Amino acid sequence: MKIPTFVLASASPARRRLLENAGIQAVICPSDFDEAQIQMRDANNLVQVLAEGKAEAVAKFLLANSHPQIPNPKSCLVLGCDSILLIDGEIHGKPKDAEEAISRWQKMRGKVGELYTGHALIDTRFDDFGEARSRSLIRCQVTKVHFAEVTSRQIAAYVATGEPLACAGCFALEGKGGLFVEKIEGCHTNVIGLSLPLLRQMLTEMGYDVADFWQS
Numbered sequence: 001m002k003i004p005t006f007v008l009a010s011a012s013p014a015r016r017r018l019l020e021n022a023g024i025q026a027v028i029c030p031s032d033f034d035e036a037q038i039q040m041r042d043a044n045n046l047v048q049v050l051a052e053g054k055a056e057a058v059a060k061f062l063l064a065n066s067h068p069q070i071p072n073p074k075s076c077l078v079l080g081c082d083s084i085l086l087i088d089g090e091i092h093g094k095p096k097d098a099e100e101a102i103s104r105w106q107k108m109r110g111k112v113g114e115l116y117t118g119h120a121l122i123d124t125r126f127d128d129f130g131e132a133r134s135r136s137l138i139r140c141q142v143t144k145v146h147f148a149e150v151t152s153r154q155i156a157a158y159v160a161t162g163e164p165l166a167c168a169g170c171f172a173l174e175g176k177g178g179l180f181v182e183k184i185e186g187c188h189t190n191v192i193g194l195s196l197p198l199l200r201q202m203l204t205e206m207g208y209d210v211a212d213f214w215q216s
């Protein structure tokens with residue numbers, strides 16, 4: 001089955017790279033969804049609600065506005081994601097500044113955290129009422145992350161590179177942060193921001209085959 005236009009409702013370069021490297025050419029369409037409006041204490045629900053909010057916002061925008069890269073907005077697959085790190089019972093998104101990143105690393109070194117990523121996939125072909133009330137799937141993937149006993153000098157040097165400031169969890173697994181992750185239990189692309197095997201499963205559940213992305 002021909003796959004509709006794939007839209008990534010995210011500004012995340014990490015998510016874009018994951019899709020590109022997997023051979024999935026996505027139209028990048030970051031959402032303007034206000035994440036601050038959602039306050040929830042349960043990590044699993046929080047990332048799913050946020051991912052759905054981002055995907056819905058973009059799906060609605062595309063159904064109401066033309067887009068140069070999207071010939072038919074009623075034939076799109078829109079993916080929204082949201083990632084947080086749960087550690088010591090606290091939910092963390094991206095650090096607000098270097099000071100917070102240092103403080104978080106001082107607490108998380110030597111410990112085990114859980115990286116939650118919510119995934120919301122909307123098929124706009126099934127738009128029932130002129131809105132983005134289309135067929136959608138919302139899932140969460142969790143990966144355990146074992147952090148190394150890093151020194152304060154290593155923390156300061158790592159934060160000074162700027163890498164952790166763009167990452168929920170204050171580390172980039174495939175970057176310098178990988179030096180400070182002893183091991184993970186579960187999907188590694190989920191840690192980076194988008195679980196590729198989960199995306200394959202969601203596409204399959206919607207009746208699509210990832211192999212169709214590679215057909216010319």
Ligand SMILES: Nc1nc2c(ncn2[C@H]2C[C@H](O)[C@@H](COP(=O)(O)OP(=O)(O)OP(=O)(O)O)O2)c(=O)[nH]1
Pocket residue numbers: 009010011012013014015030031054081082083084093094166167168169171172173174175191192193
């Ligand atoms: N490169 C990399 N980025 C990571 C890693 N872990 C988390 N991140 C990034 C991916 C996301 O860009 C960010 C999680 O924050 P959000 O889920 O709120 O997404 P973000 O605000 O970046 O973009 P979006 O809301 O999707 O437009 O953290 C990692 O291991 N490697």
